[in-house]
Amino acid sequence: MACRIDIEWAHAVARSELQHALPRRWSHSQGVARAAGALAGIVGDDAELLWAAAVLHDVGYSPDLALTGFHPLDGARFLRDQHGADEQLTRLVANHSCALLEAEERGLRRELEAEFPPHDNDLLIDALIYADMTTTPAGNPTTPSARIAEIIGRYGPDTLVGRFIQRAEPEIMAAATRIEQAKTNQPRYG
Template identity: 65%
Template sequence: MGLTEWAYSLSESLLSDPLPRRWAHSLGVAKAARSLGAILGNDAEVLEAAAVLHDIGYSPAIAVTGFHPLDGARFLRDQEGADERVVRLVAHHSCALLEAEERGLRQELEGEFDLERPDLVDALLYSDMTTTPDGTRTTPAERLDEVVQRYGPDTIVGRFIQRAAPEIHAAAKRVEERMTLVSPGNQPM
């Protein structure tokens, strides 16, 4: 079984029944990640696997700390022996260090999981922040507004996402610029 096939199967087994909306979001994030293949080369499969797995830490079957990036990454590392790069991407997806700080878990996250290459971190962040909770495409600005509205501006998630907004917009811009460089209209003749 290949990496992405395994990742889809595992994510579905953990999310589809208990959290169908989270499963739909994960499928949408994976689709967005797949659309970035032109800028990822050999790393496209790693990113797609991380994208479909990024929210498995919400699964009631594996949630321990209540901080889904940490719970998901620990499960992938300790129970699944997953590819280290996938684990690191899940651990640090979408500015997770800032949320970990809000939760008093930053030292644990940093101590256990190294950061992955910045271009892959950007690509996963972009994929997550351009996908609605229902799995459809959106803009980073609309996604940020939706998260703040859903959780409330004064909650842990609301505070974290507002702090993360400048980096989310910067990462989206970097990914979009990279995609522009490889678009058919920019190819040498």
């Protein structure tokens, strides 16, 4: 069943938390939302939910919200606790782009899973991974391979984020392949 989301609210929340404090992160979030919007035909009735999750996925980086230092968890808690956001939305934000693997690296996997179980819609999960991993930090289109390489280059291969993204690479690439297939009317969902 599709989830109705107020996309103007989602945009306003993301903008207020990121635009001034983290303008590059805001540019990235807007680019991810554009990429998600381009997938509306694939996700159908869940297009608004996907778009809202895309624009809000990095809200937990806001300095005012970064309580654990793990942005998916911090962002989802903020959306749930301060805004009473829909559970489907908070679960997507909390678990975006293979976040469980990073949570494991940080010793937060049980906490993340207990509060925000992974979303059960594989198509939405893949679409959000795809939108995030095909958008540069500046908000421009890229490929998943180039995005992964950029993340490793920025953080370093032996850092927590570098280890996480290398572990996540097979799933990121598989999600990208499934979305590309869906875009060419060869979906593997259902």
